[in-house]
Amino acid sequence: MTITNNNSNGQAGNILEVENLRVSYPITGGVFARKIAEVRAVDDVSFVLQQGETLGLVGESGCGKSTVGRAIVNILRAMVYGVEISGRILYHPPQESPTTSTQANNHAGPVDLASLSRAAMRPYRPDLQMIFQDPYSSLNPRMTVGQIVEEPLTIHARLTKQERVDRVGWLLEKVGLTREQSSRYPHEFSGGQRQRIGIARALATNPRIVIADEPVSALDVSIQAQVINLMQDLQDEFGLSYLFIAHDLSLVRHISDRIAVMYLGHIVEVGSAANVYKAPMHPYSRALLSAVPRPDPDARRADRIRLSGEVPNPINKPSGCAFRTRCPIAKPSCADAVPPLELKGDRWVACPHV
C-alpha cells in the first residue's frame, strides 16, 4: 500500500503522518519462553494528522486504537517486551525551531519516530504527549500532584525550581484546579479531577500533538462533558492537534474534525466527521454507527444493523478483508486480498463493494 494521502488539503498542514504502521505483540510459551504466535494488533495502518485538527479514531475494544496511540508516542518498545513495530511515523517538527539545542536543528524535515531509539526520541518528547485512559493508574500514587505535573518540566524545560512550581500552579489553574492542590496526592481527587491532572501533565511541556487515549471513558457523563469542553478550550488556546481515541461515537462526533474507523487492526474508513456520521459507507462503519443510541424513541431501532458472530481472534485473522466473516455484503472475492483504502467521493473507504 502506498502513502495514503487522505486529506484533501494536501500535505502542507500535516504535522504527523503514519505510514503502513504494523504492531504485533508476541505470544510466548514453552520452557524457554520462545515466541509461538503473535497478535497483529495494528496491521498496515496509515493516516495523517493535520496541524490544529482533531482526528477521531473509533472502533470497538481490542481493535488496536490504543496501540496506535502508544506507538506514536513511542512507549510500546519500553513497556512491552518483544513487541515488533514496522512502518513509519513521520513527525514534522516546527520549521523554524526556536530550540537552541543542537539536536532538533539537524532535522529540518520530518522525523521517523518509529525508527528512533529512546535517547534519540527525547528531543521530540515535549512535542508529543499523551492523556491516558485510566485516571487511576496513570498517576503515580506516591507522588504529589505538583511532582507529577512538574516532572516533564524537570526533564525537558530549563526552568528554575521556582519557575517550575509557578508553571505547575498555572497549569493546574488552566485545567480548573487550584494552585494549592499541588501538594495533594492523587487519591485525594475524584476521577474527573485526576483526568484534569493527567491533562495538565500532558500540557506541561507545551506539546503540539496530544494523543488522547479514551480520556473520558472512565468518567461519568456529566464529568465527561466538562473534560471534553476543557480539551476543546485548550486546543483553541494552544493550537493543539489531537488524536482522539474513543469508542463513544457521539463523543467523537462532537469533538472530531475527521474520523478514522478501525476494525481489527485495519482502518476501514476515513472522512470528515459530519460526512461519515451522515452517511457511513463501509459496512462496518454503518453497523457501528447504527448502534449509536438515539434520543428519539420512534426513530430508534428502525435502521439498526445487527452484526452476527464475534470479532475474530486477532491471533488468527481471516484472510483478505478482516471484516468479511461478519459483513452483510461479503463476496467470495473478499477473502483474496486485504482491500486497500480507496478514495470514494469525499472520503477513503477500504471496501471495493460500496
Next chain:
Amino acid sequence: MPAPLPVGEPTPKPKPSLSVLQRRWRKFKTIKRGYYSFVIMLTAYAISFFLPVLINSKALVVRYNGEFYVPLFRYYPASTFGMDAYGEPDYRALAQQLREQNAGNWALLPPYPYSPVESLLDLPGTPPHAPSAEHFFGTDDRGRDIFARLAYGFNVSMSFAIIVLLISYVIGIWVGALIGYFGGKLDMLGLRLIEIWSSLPFLYTIIIVSSIVVPIYMPGRNLLLQPSFWMLVAILTLFDWMGITYYIRGEYYREKSKDYVGAAIAMGASDWKIMFQHILPNSLTPVISFAPFFIVGNIGALVSLDFLGFGLPAPTPSWGELIGQGMENLTKWWLVAYPLGAMFLTLLLIVFIGEAIREAFDPKSFSRLR
C-alpha cells in the same frame, strides 16, 4: 523549548498533605499491640548498644589517690591500684577494698558488674551454677553469667539479623527490579539462575565453608567487628537475598504495565529513574511487610548455627550456644529455659510488629489501584 513557557503568578507554599507512607505509619500506630512491640524492641535494641556501660566486669571510673582512671576504655595493671595481683584487676574486689579502706578512693561499677566472657571460678560449687540472688539466671558450664550472655547475645543476634536483612534487600531488590523491569530473556535467564542457586543446600554450604575457613575470635574487639561475624553475614546473605527477589520481580512486572509508567516513558524519563523513583516506591509493600519475618528467620538461623557449633566462634555470647550447653547438661534447666525464653519473647514481639505492618500496609485500604 519553543517560546518561553508562561508561568503566571507565583504559587504560595501550601501546607503538606499526607503521603501513602505517612498514612500507613498512622494506621500502624493505631494497632497498639504491634506499635508497643515496636517501641519495646526499638528501645531494647538501642539500649543494647550501651551494654558495656550497663553489664560489664570493668569499673566505669576509678578514683584512686587523687586521680581518675577509666578502666572501661583503658587497660590498667592491678598494681596501679596497689593490688597484689598480675594483669587486669578484679574491679569488684577493688571496689570492695576501696570502700573498706574509706580513704576517699572509690570505684564506680556498672549496675550489673559481670562480663559475658568472664568465668566466675570463685563461686562455691562447680559450674553451671543454679540461679541465685546474685546471678539470677545462673551461670553456664564455664561459670559465665547467663544474664550477661543473653543481653550481649540479643545485641549480636539483632544486629546480625538486621545487617543480613539490609544487604539481602539491597541485592534482592536490585536483581528483582532488573529482571522484572526489563523482562524477556533477562527475566528467563535470571529466574533459572536463581532457581539453581536457591536449590544449593544452605546448611551444608555453611558447614563446608566453616571447615575450610576456621572462624577465629579476636579478643578485645567489638563483637560486631569480628571477622567471623561478617563471614556469617556474607554466607547467610548469599542465600537470603532470593526471598525478596521473587516478590520484587512480580511487583515490577505488574507496576510496569500501569499507565503511570507509560506516562513516565512518554515524558522521556530514564529507565533508572522509572525503576527506582516511580516503581520502587509502589513496590515497597512486600519489602516492608516481610522485613520483620526475615529478621525472625535470620535470628532463628543464627541460633541454629550456633547450636550446631557452626556459628560465631567461642566465646561470643550467643543464644544458640547456651541452648547447646543445655543439651549436654540436661538436668540444668536454666541453661535452656532462659535462652529459649529470651528468644521466644524477641521473636514474638517481632512477629507482632510484622502483623501490624502487614495490616497497615494492606493495599486495599488506601488505594483504589489494587
